[in-house]
Amino acid sequence: MLLNPEIWVAFLTLLALEIVLGIDNIVFISILVDKLPQERQALARRLGLGLALVMRIILLLSLSWVIGLTAPLFTVLAQEISGRDVILILGGLFLLGKATYEIHENLEGEEGHASARVKANFASVLVQIILIDMVFSLDSVITAVGMVDQVSVMIAAVTVAIVVMLFSAEAVAGVVNRHPTLKMLALSFLLLIGLTLLLEGFDQHVPKGYIYFAMGFSVLVELLNIRVRRRREARSRPVELHRRYARSEEEPDSPQP
Numbered sequence: 001m002l003l004n005p006e007i008w009v010a011f012l013t014l015l016a017l018e019i020v021l022g023i024d025n026i027v028f029i030s031i032l033v034d035k036l037p038q039e040r041q042a043l044a045r046r047l048g049l050g051l052a053l054v055m056r057i058i059l060l061l062s063l064s065w066v067i068g069l070t071a072p073l074f075t076v077l078a079q080e081i082s083g084r085d086v087i088l089i090l091g092g093l094f095l096l097g098k099a100t101y102e103i104h105e106n107l108e109g110e111e112g113h114a115s116a117r118v119k120a121n122f123a124s125v126l127v128q129i130i131l132i133d134m135v136f137s138l139d140s141v142i143t144a145v146g147m148v149d150q151v152s153v154m155i156a157a158v159t160v161a162i163v164v165m166l167f168s169a170e171a172v173a174g175v176v177n178r179h180p181t182l183k184m185l186a187l188s189f190l191l192l193i194g195l196t197l198l199l200e201g202f203d204q205h206v207p208k209g210y211i212y213f214a215m216g217f218s219v220l221v222e223l224l225n226i227r228v229r230r231r232r233e234a235r236s237r238p239v240e241l242h243r244r245y246a247r248s249e250e251e252p253d254s255p256q257p
Contacts, residue, residue: 011153014144018161020212024193025052025136026165027186028095030173031102032125040122045169048129053162055137060144060154069138079202084138089201091135095194098128099187106183135197181222189215 025048033044059065069083081089144154176182192215196206 007150007153010150011157014154014157015160018140018144018157019164020208021136021140022161022165023212023215024189025049025133026169026172027176028132028190029129029169030176031183031186031190032128033173034177036121036125041173042170044122044125044129045173046166047126048133049162049166049169051130052133052137053159055133056141056158056162057155059137059141060151060158070142081201084142085201085203087135087138087201088197091132092194092196092198092201094131094135095190095197099190099194102190103184103187106180106187139197139200179222179226181225182219185218185222189218 029045029048033041033048036044069087072080072082073086074081140158141154144158176186192211196208196211199206
């Protein structure tokens with residue numbers, strides 16, 4: 001299997017897709033973990049991504065159950081709803097509600113201080129991470145099943161993708177939490193992803209390429225804005241254009257007799 005080039009192509013393709021899909025997970029975890037004390041944030045990130053890995057491996061090892069989730073359970077207004085659809089719809093609604101709540105708290109919420117009830121906060125954050133991990137894991141596994149036949153290749157790709165996310169999660173969280181605009185963009189992305197999951201639950205397929213292009217372009221524009229702002233702050237004078245024939249201050253206005 002290791003010498004089969006087709007296996008490697010499938011592995012690398014699935015790995016790239018899993019990393020892209022994992023961006024949603026990292027953003028959501030970063031925003032939730034930011035509520036915890038500094039010393040607990042790294043632990044919460046590792047636990048959240050570790051739980052995501054465990055869930056995805058369990059789902060991959062029980063593919064017959066996952067495939068069975070696509071069977072219709074009931075019909076609503078001529079629309080067949082399966083177990084997968086129910087999970088996606090509930091997950092989409094959860095993301096929409098959670099992102100809206102976080103936007104309100106960040107912009108119009110009351111100013112507060114760290115609470116002494118760290119255990120309760122940590123537990124509530126972990127529960128929310130587990131809930132959304134279930135949705136993202138199901139979407140990730142169904143995507144993997146549609147691309148690769150070998151379960152071992154799926155598990156390898158998912159594992160490597162989670163390891164990459166573990167190493168990049170702290171950097172992503174730091175950038176998002178240092179810049180308010182990036183944090184608002186991230187919350188807006190969660191609204192977009194929540195709507196996408198909701199539409200997927202009603203069998204309205206939205207090409208993810210369009211979604212991720214819009215997200216990537218918005219982030220690129222904001223990173224350019226941040227870079228420009230830093231350069232302005234570093235300079236005490238405004239930007240001046242270079243003029244090849246500009247007159248120097250020491251040059252006299254007219255030739256002296």
